[in-house]
Amino acid sequence: MSTQPADARVVVIGAGIVGNSLVYHLAKLGWKHIVQVEKGPLPNPGGSTGHASNFIFLTDHSREMTNLTLDSVDQYKELGVFTQSGGIEVARTHERMEELKRRMASSRSWGIDAELITPEQVKAMVPYIDTDIILGGFSTPGIGVVDSLRAGTIMRERAQELDALTISPMTEVTGIDVEDGHVTRVRTDKGDFDADIVLIAAGVWSPRIAAMAGAEVPLTPAVHQMISVGPVPLFEDTVGEITYPIVRDMDTNMYERQHGGDLEVGSYAHRAILMDADEIPSIAESKLSPTELPFTQEDFDLQMEQGLELVPDILGDERVGIRHAINGLLSLTPDGMPILGETPEVHGLWVAAAVWIKEAPGIAKMVAEWMTTGQPEIDPHGSDIARFHAHQTAREHVKARSAEGFNKTYGIVHPAEQWESNRDVRLSPFNHRERELGAMFFETAGWERPFWYASNESLLEEYGDRVMPRTAEWESRWWSPIINAEHLAMRDRVGMVDLSAFVIFDITGPGALAAVQAIAVAQMDVPVGRVVYTPLLNEAGGIKSDLTIMRLGRDQFRVVTGGAHGMGDKKWFRDHLPADGSAQLSDLTSMFTTVGIWGPRARDVVASATSGDVSNEGFPFGTARSIELGGIPVLASRISYVGELGWELYVPMEQGARLWDTLWEAGQPHGIVPFGIGVYGTTGRLEKGYRAHGAELDLEFDLVEADMLRPKVKEADFIGRAAYLEQRSRPPVATLSTLTVDDNTSASGVERYMLGREPILTLDGGPITDAKGRRSFVTSAGSGPSVGKHILLSYLPPEYAVVGTKLLVEYFGERYPVTVDVVGSTPLFDPDNSRVRS
Amino acid sequence: MNILVCVKRVPATAGKITLTADDRAIDTRYLGFTVSPHEECAVEEAVRIVEAWGGGTTTVLTLGPEEATDQLREAMAVGIDKAILLGTDGGEWGAVATATAITDAIRTREAADGPFDLILLGNEAADTGDYQVGVRIAVALDRPIVTGVKGLEVGEGTVTARREAPGGGWELYEIPRPAVVTVKEGINLPRYPSVPGRLRARKKEIERVALDPAAAAPSMIRLRVPVEKESAVEILGEGPEAAPRVVEVFRRLGLIA
């Protein structure tokens, strides 16, 4: 037995598919002195990898997850452990058939070969299926199965061949030492390892291990039931593990897949059975393995009946026995995404957990790039462990959302679908007023935000068809024409909006200016009282975020960013503050609440309630200062995300209600309307071509492509500056453009409105791919009530990024004509920006 | 052909056994439940005999808590027709009390439906290993019994049972029917339940008879996990290179010259 180095640069905890992929990628990227610690034996230590069904479906509605899956498949193929079988998602209902069309569109957007097929075509590929109960299928030839244990062994061996890895199996972690907020040591029952980087890839045990260092990993172990039946007479003569395509019976949340002579039947449909990481048995206590728990038959009864309906020839055969049945443990998270990255609590403590077989090698590569260079090729923001707000790591939240999300595994999930569990966690001071107005609340980061107000229903009559009413059920879901009516009223008169979900933090101290200069692309050495909108880049020039910064004093900068990505932004700032302590970050999110007031009469409303000068000269665009409004001091910031004259108004939380009432009363003579996030986040912003992080902006696109260049690049150095200069020196291979739909009428005569992620196609229906291999797809979509068009944003390669170009967009299996109206960031509405500066 | 099979719900142990805090039961938090392998074979044998006879009724009986209906349904999933639960409150029952309760239940059932041609049990329960319940039932019913059976033929009026003879070979017993037989694993290879079998079993009625907990008469005071002797294992090596050292061991033990 080889001896373990007492000092390791990095300790990887766990030897499942994630830990194994990570040691390989870290070694490949040049790291040495990696120690991999595993509690169980090798090659199957007893975690979720050991009982995974090991198949890979390619298409996910999330581009990040799809790209990671595709990369993983490439890696599995290179390792020689991938067996292509094809896979078919079948539909039993009309609604599901529509969803399959939507998956077809996502496949086209992400560049995956797939097709919709008839029940007879399904039968031709999977002869044991009963076509009477299905309406069709969504077939993806590139789907297959992998040997994840073998893959792990090969990757460990490769890391060893690079002389980078020492493996210590049967070694249980007993503690992780942290000094001054930095990880220093991993303690185990076989001795201690000094390390300045520790990576937890311990699957369902990750929360338990992270807790040893005082960090939270908000995942919960949950049960996935699986039975294996055999011997199947039909499979007697087949060679190898799998011959027939894997079938996902989407409407019953089940899958059926050949495994040698057996058919495996798995389910995500039973009630969510959640556990605590501390409840998982030890290896010695387990019958099979710690993550293969005794089967609970009663939870699977319904699934057996449903499986029998779909594959009666096999499951109805009395000679075919249930040879194996388990309740397998896997990891669920409150938002269904993995948990990756450095923990916000402890420097040097990284996590890669809640990862499925299908995406593990791709995620490992991404995390390894992130760890070694800070520049992952695929943007991890959706999976970043830093994304969680405090309440989102609470046990109750994790359990409630994981349980609710479990049955969505194969569900038809609307892009705007709202969570039902654990709501009303963060309420603005105006919440009671909003309820009185009949607010329809959507949740962001725990905040309940009005998306529209029932009280504005009367506006529908006022604006008639200009509200672009929708008749198709899908895009009417989680939507109301009132949103568009609020939009028009705001543009015509004035509106007020609850912006409480902002994440707000101050950077202060003698080094504050230098600190923000080093992080922001925009010039931050501006007079006190200026408001600056700026992107943030990573070293590679990828877009990390975009946000606004107010200079409130010589040594005080107030950063305001969105609730959804704000926690990641906060970590980014904190991680890049000067080491000498000359600048500090203080989180003011829970101290301030914000109301936005915008529209042509916004000045009239504000002026009527303040003695301060709010004239265009006295309070120009892009400035911020404190004014007294309704008897309370208010920090007013004259910017806009909807392209209208107005302010963001910041007050201490307890004075929020007073501010709201003041504006409400002062606004009555001017016809003020409350408007919701539907206007703020979609219609208003799209008419103005404002980019949103997570939709248009992420690490895979740059500022040139997003057409967010400043005329000059500031002298001061900032993160990503070199890459940014390089990007500016060459023409973009794609440019973010604004398109509008020329004709929304479907074949059946219904007006249809895209919601985002749809593929943009050439007039002959071909996909559009840029020089970096990225498909053109809709990054954001929504109504433009003031321009009377349905608006789509999409990156287009130069040959198509020409105003007036005619293209197609695919939506639910049909194609609609679109026109490129704007190339770059010029707004569709008020292109001169005269309104916002008036 | 009318056959009764008696089974017992026991924890599906495999790894380390841990006990509950009061040391009176196995900690089953992480364990599933099953019946003894002997009893799985008894169930299979009953189904096969009725199949071979081309007709008859098989009944499975257990004494245990309501959860033991899982084991009754497992038996019905592989072809047993009827089930009887002698319901307890989950507490342990002594062997005498168990045999008495089962005997009473058999008498009641036989008075109504006629005698069982054959009563099958496992040779011993996997957990308590009392080695006596079958014999007590047979003696109480004044029926012949053969224990430890690994081969069974049911003829007209007789049963021929074979079991391993001390020192090798087989001994055969031909006994009159009705009879009691306790079987051992190896008598057959039990089938797996089919999906239709499971679904049928789910819908079947289970006859429940409530037992008086006061009759349980357990003699157990406490349980104890024996202390494992930690052997200092001598690792001879890894892979084929270890072969010469293995041969040395063989020589040391006198297995080769």
Added chain:
Amino acid sequence: MILVVVEHEAGAPDRLSVEALALGRSLAEATGEPLAAVAYGPGSAAIAGALGASGVATLTAIDDPRLAEYAPEALGKAVAQLVERDRPSVVIGTGSERGAEILAHVAARTGLPLAANVTEVRPGDPWGVTRQRWGGSLLEEARLDGPIRLLTVAPHAVKPASAAAPSQVAVEAFAPDLTDRDLRVRITSRVPAEAGVVSLADARVVVGGGRGVGSTEGFAELDELALLLGGTVGVSRVVTSAGWRPHAQQVGQTGTRIAPDLYIACGISGAIQHMVGARSAKAILAINTDRDAPMVTRATYAVIGDLHTILPAIITAVRAAR
């Protein structure tokens, strides 16, 4: 009186009976009661001499020509009659299949409780015993009630021990009151063991195979090594459940208990149900990929790695050594 039901072969009590007698003698010493034995079958009276070493005072030989062939029901009735006559304070049977069976019949006929597979007895009020559950993976401390305490002794739980001075054994013939109906269960015919086959229970070397062997074909190397060492093959329950080998080769709680000089366990993880069948092996050589499998940690020797590469190397090396 402490009464031990003795099984015998070749004119002497068998090994398990000697163990039962050792327990009986310790109880006789503890209670000051005499130690008695009862034997059945042809030649019962002739073992008297061999019982002196165990300190037996009297031997009762069950004398009925109809019991020339083993008949458990009738024997149970006969012993029960003897027990009713003599009212011993303890009746001890062996943990063999027959010992357990006869005591069960005695218990059923007398209505007395019976403790099976006892490892320790504590006279007192009430009497206490320690007995095996789960084939010995678990121990139970229990009360043993009744004016007459019935028990069987767990195999190999009590060390055979000779009395300080051999006793004089008085022999008595006992004619039980049996009807023909009591003889309805008896051996009616026999099938002899296959010639030349090493019995698993008696083999000096057992080459064991488990899940790690992988298939029926995978056993070729195990068969070869067993042949080479004059032993036989044993298997874990996984193997018989998969149909790779017959159940007769199964070692464990529901299979055969083995006691070889060396148990070569190949690809067997060591579930408790298997280990209880192998615990009487004098030495264990584990061949396993998993260094920390229970079988390896409880073995005397271990080789880590794939049995399918290691066994051929061992076979070659053994051949070369000859």
